[in-house]
Amino acid sequence: MHEYVLGTKKYLDEHAEMMKKFPNMEHDEPYMAHVAPGKRSEIIWTFNRLGEFDFGCLLPGHYEAGMVGKVQVR
Ligand SMILES: [Cu+2]
Numbered sequence: 001m002h003e004y005v006l007g008t009k010k011y012l013d014e015h016a017e018m019m020k021k022f023p024n025m026e027h028d029e030p031y032m033a034h035v036a037p038g039k040r041s042e043i044i045w046t047f048n049r050l051g052e053f054d055f056g057c058l059l060p061g062h063y064e065a066g067m068v069g070k071v072q073v074r
Contacts, residue, residue: 016063
């Protein structure tokens with residue numbers, strides 16, 4: 001299982017910490033997708049400004065292991 005969560009670095013850092021304390025936390029927001037092995041998912045997000053935006057997998061251990069990236073909106 002993995003997830004894709006779009007957010008600011010600060011939000012992702014804080015949320016990853018929280019996920020360590022509550023690993024079974026249910027969360028489902030428009031800016032995230034949870035994906036089971038071998039499956040696909042999608043989110044539709046409209047960026048209202050240009051810039052670089054962070055995303056990461058916030059499952060315990062994944063974020064710390066470097067499962068992160070950036071979306072560039074130009
Ligand atoms: Cu992951």
